[in-house]
Amino acid sequence: xxxxxxxxxxxxxxxxxxxxxxxxALQPLNLTVAEGETFGFLGxxxxxxxxxxxxxxxxxxxxxxxxxxxxxxxxxxxxKKKVGFLPEQPYFYDYLSAPELLDYYAQLSGVAxxxxxxxxxxxxxxxxxxxxxxxxxxxxxxxMLQRVGIAQAxxxxxxxxxxxxxxxxxxxxxxxxxxxxxxxxxxxGRTVFFSTHILSDAEALCDRVGVIHKGVLRGIGVxxxxxxxxxxxxxxxxxxxxxxxxxxxxxxxxxxxxxxxRAVVQTTNLDAVLEKLRRERARLLSVTPLHGTLEDxxxxxxxxxxxxxx
Amino acid sequence: MKTxxxxxxxxLLLLGVCLGxxxxxLRAVDKVRGKQGTLEDILYIRSSKALKRLSxxxxxxxxxIYWTRAVQxxxxxxxxxxxxxxxxxxxxxxxxxxxxxxxxxAYEFGSIFLSQPPPAxxxxxxxxxxxxxxxxxxxxxxxxxxxxLGYIHYFDRKDYKAAQLxxxxxxxxxxxxxxxxxxxxxxxxxxxxxxxxxxxxRKLYETSEEPAIKQNAVQHFAALQVDxxxxxxxxxxxxxxxxxxxxxxxxxxxxxxxxxxxxPRDPNGKPYLLMPDRTVQVQDPDKLPFITHxxxxxxxKTKRP
Amino acid sequence: MxxxxxxxxFNTFREAVRDRVLYNLIxxxxxxxxxxxxxxxxxxxxxxxxxxxxxxxxxxxxGIVIAILVGIGLVSKEIxxxxxxxxxxxxxxxxxxxxxxxxxxxxxxxxxxxxMAAGFYLALLVTAHGFQRADAGLFVAIYFIILQxxxxxxxxxLFSSFSTPIFSAIFAFALFVIGTFAEDLRNxxxxxxxxxxxxxxxxxYMVPNFSALNVISQVAHDVPVSGSLxxxxxxxxxxxxxxxxxxxxxxxxxxxxx
Numbered sequence: 001x002x003x004x005x006x007x008x009x010x011x012x013x014x015x016x017x018x019x020x021x022x023x024x025a026l027q028p029l030n031l032t033v034a035e036g037e038t039f040g041f042l043g044x045x046x047x048x049x050x051x052x053x054x055x056x057x058x059x060x061x062x063x064x065x066x067x068x069x070x071x072x073x074x075x076x077x078x079x080k081k082k083v084g085f086l087p088e089q090p091y092f093y094d095y096l097s098a099p100e101l102l103d104y105y106a107q108l109s110g111v112a113x114x115x116x117x118x119x120x121x122x123x124x125x126x127x128x129x130x131x132x133x134x135x136x137x138x139x140x141x142x143x144m145l146q147r148v149g150i151a152q153a154x155x156x157x158x159x160x161x162x163x164x165x166x167x168x169x170x171x172x173x174x175x176x177x178x179x180x181x182x183x184x185x186x187x188x189g190r191t192v193f194f195s196t197h198i199l200s201d202a203e204a205l206c207d208r209v210g211v212i213h214k215g216v217l218r219g220i221g222v223x224x225x226x227x228x229x230x231x232x233x234x235x236x237x238x239x240x241x242x243x244x245x246x247x248x249x250x251x252x253x254x255x256x257x258x259x260x261x262r263a264v265v266q267t268t269n270l271d272a273v274l275e276k277l278r279r280e281r282a283r284l285l286s287v288t289p290l291h292g293t294l295e296d297x298x299x300x301x302x303x304x305x306x307x308x309x310x
Numbered sequence: 311m312k313t314x315x316x317x318x319x320x321x322l323l324l325l326g327v328c329l330g331x332x333x334x335x336l337r338a339v340d341k342v343r344g345k346q347g348t349l350e351d352i353l354y355i356r357s358s359k360a361l362k363r364l365s366x367x368x369x370x371x372x373x374x375i376y377w378t379r380a381v382q383x384x385x386x387x388x389x390x391x392x393x394x395x396x397x398x399x400x401x402x403x404x405x406x407x408x409x410x411x412x413x414x415x416a417y418e419f420g421s422i423f424l425s426q427p428p429p430a431x432x433x434x435x436x437x438x439x440x441x442x443x444x445x446x447x448x449x450x451x452x453x454x455x456x457x458x459l460g461y462i463h464y465f466d467r468k469d470y471k472a473a474q475l476x477x478x479x480x481x482x483x484x485x486x487x488x489x490x491x492x493x494x495x496x497x498x499x500x501x502x503x504x505x506x507x508x509x510x511x512r513k514l515y516e517t518s519e520e521p522a523i524k525q526n527a528v529q530h531f532a533a534l535q536v537d538x539x540x541x542x543x544x545x546x547x548x549x550x551x552x553x554x555x556x557x558x559x560x561x562x563x564x565x566x567x568x569x570x571x572x573x574p575r576d577p578n579g580k581p582y583l584l585m586p587d588r589t590v591q592v593q594d595p596d597k598l599p600f601i602t603h604x605x606x607x608x609x610x611k612t613k614r615p
Numbered sequence: 616m617x618x619x620x621x622x623x624x625f626n627t628f629r630e631a632v633r634d635r636v637l638y639n640l641i642x643x644x645x646x647x648x649x650x651x652x653x654x655x656x657x658x659x660x661x662x663x664x665x666x667x668x669x670x671x672x673x674x675x676x677x678g679i680v681i682a683i684l685v686g687i688g689l690v691s692k693e694i695x696x697x698x699x700x701x702x703x704x705x706x707x708x709x710x711x712x713x714x715x716x717x718x719x720x721x722x723x724x725x726x727x728x729x730x731m732a733a734g735f736y737l738a739l740l741v742t743a744h745g746f747q748r749a750d751a752g753l754f755v756a757i758y759f760i761i762l763q764x765x766x767x768x769x770x771x772x773l774f775s776s777f778s779t780p781i782f783s784a785i786f787a788f789a790l791f792v793i794g795t796f797a798e799d800l801r802n803x804x805x806x807x808x809x810x811x812x813x814x815x816x817x818x819x820y821m822v823p824n825f826s827a828l829n830v831i832s833q834v835a836h837d838v839p840v841s842g843s844l845x846x847x848x849x850x851x852x853x854x855x856x857x858x859x860x861x862x863x864x865x866x867x868x869x870x871x872x873x
Contacts, residue, residue: 057704077706085704091696093626095633107622108705152701162704249653317710317868321861328858333820335851339827340801342844375799381801 001071003160003191004033004056008065011051011215025051026215028065033193033208035070035159038186040206040223041195042279044206044302048215049195051087053164057085069160084153088164095139098129098148101137102155109156119155126184127151128177143174151183154190161185163194167201180203199294203227209294211301218301226297233290234270237262238281247276253300264290264300321322350380358408365409373410376402380416381522384423396432399424403441407448408536417445418458419520425466430526430599435466454517461465461510470501489513508534532577533600536592540604543574543582551588560584576604620715625718628726631685636686636723639677643731646673647738666742667753667835668763675760675831677731679791680726682764685723686771687783689716690863694872703872712866717772717860724764732757755840759828762852766823767791769859776863776869794825823855 001200011026024253026048033039043049054060056067058075067074070082092101106116124130127147132140140148146166153161166182167175182205185192196202202209203223210220219226233252240260248254250273264272267289277284290296365372380402384394403420407413423431425438442459449455460476463469474497481490493509500506508531515527550558553567561584564570574582578592582604592604593611631637650669690713693699702712739750770790772782793800800822804815828848830840 023866059700059703080706085701087700091698093698095630104622104626107618108707110706321864325858325861328854332851332854332858335847335854336820336824338847339851342841342847345826378799612658
């Protein structure tokens with residue numbers, strides 16, 4: 001049974017003064033995540049990552065479509081006992097102390113009293129906050145809050161953990177620590193679904209990633225495969241869109257911005273393409289070999305102009 | 311979009327049931343509080359100065375509220391004997407007119423019900439006169455208040471001189487109706503006569519806007535009519551006896567000898583009853599309050615003109 | 616369900632306490648102390664009267680103000696501050712959240728009223744040099760005040776589920792004032808004519824009936840409150856509060872949170 005199934009979820013908003021214009025935040029999204037997988041949900045800001053998570057959590061309602069979590073309807077409250085969530089830039093009740101917050105949340109998630117008593121100190125130690133005692137959350141630093149956030153997401157021993165931009169706003173040390181925590185979750189066999197726009201984290205942690213841009217899922221696959229998609233390739237940037245027709249069949253991906261064209265080409269075809277461009281009097285701006293990073297894949301799928309060809 | 315909301319129907323049901331239930335409870339509460347509720351504040355806060363301060367400048371609004379309460383309580387219940395708290399009427403009206411000295415209807419309504427004897431009114435004509443005089447002080451242009459004052463002096467205090475004075479002063483106010491002068495003159499000549507009384511009741515009916523006052527005037531007017539008619543009918547019965555040497559069996563006998571033109575009816579349209587002891591009674595005394603003649607023996611009371 | 620409901624209820628109570636809501640008690644005590652000199656100056660019979668009127672009226676007013684000020688933020692604050700996200704990602708049903716918030720605030724207000732009542736009875740003891748039998752009647756007035764809190768909290772909760780704090784406060788306060796004159800409104804309705812009559816009557820019955828719940832003057836004069844009034848008022852408060860809370864649930868269930 002897949003851990004997460006997203007089946008055709010869309011979200012549109014009516015905007016404008018008369019509420020007559022439709023703005024689509026999510027085109028029909030279809031996505032499946034297996035149990036035990038660590039899935040990275042990548043995309044630039046405003047792509048729809050947070051919207052997707054909010055829909056899955058039942059904070060926002062989709063315009064159409066549905067989802068399943070561990071086989072249950074995603075709005076089934078009982079399944080939430082097996083789900084943990086860390087929102088972006090979380091804010092917790094600042095008048096509570098960390099143990100109080102964890103106790104409250106664990107109670108809401110159905111953890112019995114004895115277990116709570118045992119788990120809370122363990123959890124705090126695990127996320128690196130063993131000595132916070134009675135200090136109220138309003139006095140916590142951002143990094144500390146993030147850790148409390150992870151603690152509350154796993155205090156009830158969920159099978160699936162959703163994290164929205166877990167590294168945002170942290171310094172490098174904080175990020176390293178969160179990364180360690182996520183690895184820990186992964187090792188415990190939990191399914192981890194996290195969204196981020198920091199590619200190095202995704203590269204390091206995820207089994208699979210999906211790239212989302214402007215509400216559309218533009219690419220999905222195992223990290224290694226995606227990276228190697230762009231190996232043995234080069235990127236050419238030139239000025240002179242008229243020359244495009246001459247070389248089109250040899251190109252893999254093309255992005256046109258006004259007169260400037262950026263294209264990816266197999267290195268074996270490189271010389272042929274360059275020759276044709278010179279004959280067309282195109283002005284060459286750069287030739288760069290691609291080394292198969294996730295970044296290239298990411299950039300390739302999230303440009304503004306959307307004239308992506310394969 | 312299908313959502314998982316199992317709570318919607320129960321919540322809607324609960325909303326409807328509770329809302330309906332709350333309305334029912336409201337009516338139950340009103341019934342329990344009924345007599346006491348609206349008058350409570352009067353019972354406990356008698357000082358108009360305090361009230362004025364408490365009203366935070368909205369004394370006019372508060373006056374309206376008090377006035378409405380007065381009408382609700384006294385206006386709808388005044389003809390049922392029960393245990394109407396007439397002793398509260400004067401303080402209520404006094405406070406109302408302190409809060410809003412220009413609420414003319416309070417002076418008019420109040421004084422009429424204050425001055426009439428129980429069970430129709432509070433039986434406090436002196437307090438009534440006091441109230442109206444206050445009204446006149448605060449509203450010297452309202453000649454109708456003089457009319458009300460005159461009425462009180464005439465009917466309830468039987469002080470014909472004072473009544474005449476009131477009508478006189480009232481007629482001098484610019485804009486006063488001409489019959490005020492006539493009334494003053496009539497008062498000087500024919501004080502205490504039934505026709506004068508009827509004139510005043512008619513004028514009261516014509517010039518008042520309060521339905522309760524109008525009804526009151528109509529009833530008094532009708533009562534005077536009945537009293538006159540009963541007296542006259544009993545006279546005619548005596549005349550018959552003298553002429554024919556025996557009592558009439560029914561009205562038809564009187565008609566036959568020309569003493570009556572037809573079956574006499576009371577203002578409600580019901581025929582008068584010719585009793586064996588030569589007295590005349592009305593069929594339905596409950597529908598004719600204020601009558602002093604034509605009542606069945608057990609109802610007779612010593613009363614007003 | 617019970618454990619979730621009670622968890623939310625107690626947390627709401629805890630939040631109010633830590634937010635120093637209960638500090639209003641200090642103001643209350645100061646008020647009683649400040650008006651105490653008046654008692655000596657007026658004739659002996661009246662000082663108890665004034666103390667009761669001032670004490671109970673202050674209790675009622677303070678509580679209503681707190682009900683409004685805290686109530687308007689019950690839901691909207693959680694949405695604005697996004698503390699709601701991690702709550703909704705748990706097995707908590709949305710209606711449990713609303714109900715828990717309601718009960719938590721009512722609990723706070725009841726506790727507030729009880730503490731005030733204790734201080735009030737103390738003051739009564741001091742000025743009157745002992746309790747009278749009639750002092751027990753004051754309990755009814757205090758009970759009715761707590762019923763007022765139940766209704767007011769439900770109303771502000773309803774507004775908070777869809778409106779901004781400022782508007783919620785204005786509407787709630789307006790409803791409080793109108794509700795105080797609810798009986799007069801029904802009188803007006805009974806006297807009006809034509810199509811307007813139905814509208815005014817409908818409004819007059821929808822408005823919360825605070826007028827019947829204010830028996831302060833009555834108990835101050837030692838007039839007993841009838842048992843049936845206590846029963847009907849209790850039922851009314853429960854039904855009205857339940858209706859308002861159900862409406863809040865219906866609205867909140869549907870809301871897309873930002």
